[in-house]
Amino acid sequence: MASDNSFDVVSKIEMPEVVNAISQALKEVIARYDLKDSKSSIELNEKDLKITLASADDYKLKAVNDILQTKMLKRGVPIGNLEYGPLIPSAGSTVKQEIKLKQGLETEKAKEVVKMIKDSKLKVVPSIMGDYVRVASKDRDTLQQVIALLRGHDFGVELQFTNYR
Numbered sequence: 669m670a671s672d673n674s675f676d677v678v679s680k681i682e683m684p685e686v687v688n689a690i691s692q693a694l695k696e697v698i699a700r701y702d703l704k705d706s707k708s709s710i711e712l713n714e715k716d717l718k719i720t721l722a723s724a725d726d727y728k729l730k731a732v733n734d735i736l737q738t739k740m741l742k743r744g745v746p747i748g749n750l751e752y753g754p755l756i757p758s759a760g761s762t763v764k765q766e767i768k769l770k771q772g773l774e775t776e777k778a779k780e781v782v783k784m785i786k787d788s789k790l791k792v793v794p795s796i797m798g799d800y801v802r803v804a805s806k807d808r809d810t811l812q813q814v815i816a817l818l819r820g821h822d823f824g825v826e827l828q829f830t831n832y833r
Contacts, residue, residue: 746826772799
C-alpha cells in the first residue's frame with residue numbers, strides 16, 4: 669500500500685439548512701395559538717453566525733427556542749454547535765436571547781481530539797489542519813476504530829467525519 673488512507677474530523681453547520689429551519693420555525697410560531705400576539709421573532713445574522721430570538725416573556729421565548737431546535741434537528745443541523753447567551757430584558761417588557769453558531773473545531777477542541785486519538789495507542793497519525801483534524805493510517809479498519817472511539821466521547825460540539833479515502 670503506497671498511499672495512506674485518511675479522513676477529516678470536522679464540526680460545521682450547513683447555513684442553507686439553518687436558513688430553512690428558521691423559516692419553518694417562523695411559520696410555526698406565526699401559526700401557533702399560544703404564541704399569537706407575542707411579538708416573537710427569530711433573526712439570523714449570517715455574517716456574525718448569530719441567531720437572535722425575541723419574545724414577550726421567557727416562557728414564550730423558551731417555546732420559540734423549542735420550535736427552532738425541533739426544526740433544526742429535522743433538517744440535520746447539529747444543535748450541539750449552538751452556544752446560548754443569557755436572557756436579555758428588552759424594551760416593552762420583552763426578552764431576547766442570542767445563539768452563537770460554532771463553525772469548525774476550535775484549537776483546544778482539536779487538541780483534545782488529537783490527545784484522545786494518541787492515548788488510544790491505535791496506529792494512526794492525527795494532525796491539526798486549521799479548523800479540522802486529519803487522521804491518516806495505512807489500515808482502513810483502524811480508521812473505523814478511531815471513528816467509533818470519537819463517536820463514543822462527548823467533546824461539547826457535534827463531530828462529522830468527512831473526506832474518507
